[in-house]
Amino acid sequence: MNFAPLPKLSIPAPLIGAEKGSFTEFTVTQRMPDIARRIVKENNFPSDINDKLENLANELVSGDVQPLQPDTGADFSTWQKYLEPYQGQRWIDIPWFFAETYFYRLILNITNYFNPGQWEGVDPFALQKERGLESSLDAIATLSSQVEKWLNSSIETEMSPELSNHKALIALLYFDLWGNRVDLSLWSALGDENRAEFDIDTQQGHILVDDSEQVANLLTKLQSGRVDFIVDNAGFELICDLCLVDFILSSGLVSQAKLHLKPHPTFVSDATIKDVLHTIDLLANSNKGEIASSGQRLQRHLGSEKLILTDNYFWTSPLAAWEISDPLKNELGEAELIIVKGDANYRRLLGDRHWNYSTDIADIVCYLPSPMIALRTLKSEVAAGIPTDVIAKLNQTDPNWLTNGQWGVVQLVMGNG
Numbered sequence: 001m002n003f004a005p006l007p008k009l010s011i012p013a014p015l016i017g018a019e020k021g022s023f024t025e026f027t028v029t030q031r032m033p034d035i036a037r038r039i040v041k042e043n044n045f046p047s048d049i050n051d052k053l054e055n056l057a058n059e060l061v062s063g064d065v066q067p068l069q070p071d072t073g074a075d076f077s078t079w080q081k082y083l084e085p086y087q088g089q090r091w092i093d094i095p096w097f098f099a100e101t102y103f104y105r106l107i108l109n110i111t112n113y114f115n116p117g118q119w120e121g122v123d124p125f126a127l128q129k130e131r132g133l134e135s136s137l138d139a140i141a142t143l144s145s146q147v148e149k150w151l152n153s154s155i156e157t158e159m160s161p162e163l164s165n166h167k168a169l170i171a172l173l174y175f176d177l178w179g180n181r182v183d184l185s186l187w188s189a190l191g192d193e194n195r196a197e198f199d200i201d202t203q204q205g206h207i208l209v210d211d212s213e214q215v216a217n218l219l220t221k222l223q224s225g226r227v228d229f230i231v232d233n234a235g236f237e238l239i240c241d242l243c244l245v246d247f248i249l250s251s252g253l254v255s256q257a258k259l260h261l262k263p264h265p266t267f268v269s270d271a272t273i274k275d276v277l278h279t280i281d282l283l284a285n286s287n288k289g290e291i292a293s294s295g296q297r298l299q300r301h302l303g304s305e306k307l308i309l310t311d312n313y314f315w316t317s318p319l320a321a322w323e324i325s326d327p328l329k330n331e332l333g334e335a336e337l338i339i340v341k342g343d344a345n346y347r348r349l350l351g352d353r354h355w356n357y358s359t360d361i362a363d364i365v366c367y368l369p370s371p372m373i374a375l376r377t378l379k380s381e382v383a384a385g386i387p388t389d390v391i392a393k394l395n396q397t398d399p400n401w402l403t404n405g406q407w408g409v410v411q412l413v414m415g416n417g
């Protein structure tokens with residue numbers, strides 16, 4: 001397969017926490033310490049673990065990066081290598097993407113997630129994930145009954161199957177985009193009372209680049225083949241992913257869907273294989289008919305291996321997406337379309353660098369072997385492919401447009417596969 005291994009342009013500097021007044025600074029010095037302290041409140045860890053979490057919270061502000069204590073994680077020695085260039089440096093001086101991914105790996109190291117004993121495999125974010133799922137139950141019912149209608153709509157409305165699938169796909173792509181607004185790492189910072197402010201009514205007006213038509217065309221023409229999802233959050237976003245998966249598989253638009261998941265808890269709400277299985281189980285056992293049908297269809301797709309769940313330590317690593325290993329790149333090359341979800345995965349695509357926001361995204365993301373669609377609400381000062389007039393207008397009307405989670409992109413890059 002012939003594709004460029006690197007962005008076509010020279011690679012700019014990474015975002016770092018020491019950039020005064022930036023959202024990156026706010027995250028490293030305030031949001032991340034809050035997240036560490038919230039773990040103490042929401043779990044029953046013993047005092048030595050809680051003390052270490054409190055130390056971590058304090059040292060983020062101006063202290064140095066601390067090493068990992070030996071643990072049995074399969075990625076332990078790889079992390080030792082990733083850490084080498086940053087030892088003795090302050091959290092705020094190292095690349096933000098490294099700081100954030102390492103922070104979450106360090107939390108698991110501190111809480112003995114990888115060590116045999118009482119805390120082995122205990123997800124420190126379990127409570128937040130569970131609450132996220134519970135608070136989405138009404139939305140889940142609405143969405144699943146809508147999927148059911150879409151699956152039957154060419155029969156009920158006499159619309160051509162191609163047209164009705166096309167309409168359903170556009171709507172599901174929008175849901176899947178806005179489902180990403182609701183991520184728990186931002187919720188931690190906002191507090192409970194602000195959650196109601198997330199609304200999905202103003203969908204189209206807030207999409208800065210919208211390639212959903214092209215994606216729907218691509219998907220309706222496939223009729224077989226595989227679509228891969230680089231999954232982001234558990235909870236409502238995962239439900240939106242699963243509704244899209246259910247629709248493309250149950251309507252026969254594609255023959256397989258593969259979900260790429262995190263091998264361990266990270267970024268508070270990111271989904272693991274366990275989270276997906278738990279969510280599908282919850283749907284299948286719901287006492288609401290339409291939710292249960294959707295869950296049961298997904299269970300059947302799992303059973304027949306039309307739906308595949310996989311994880312890889314690349315997705316929790318500090319690496320840019322162009323540093324992906326050959327086996328994983330070849331695996332993605334088997335897909336007809338790769339759907340990349342969320343802000344952190346988008347930051348990985350762009351290497352979390354200071355690109356000019358109007359840079360053609362295809363000149364950066366030219367290293368993937370298959371067409372890729374990014375569904376991302378903006379939550380960080382990283383972007384590409386936004387028209388200059390749109391940027392100028394947003395700078396006037398909404399100075400926090402890059403980070404307030406109110407704006408989204410549906411960006412397609414056709415790839416070289």
Ligand SMILES: O=P(O)(O)OC[C@H]1O[C@](O)(CO)[C@@H](O)[C@@H]1O
Pocket residue numbers: 027100180183185186232233267341342343344345347379380
């Ligand atoms: O769940 P998502 O969309 O990846 O968002 C999480 C990301 O957003 C942020 O909250 C802001 O960039 C990061 O801390 C993290 O990269």
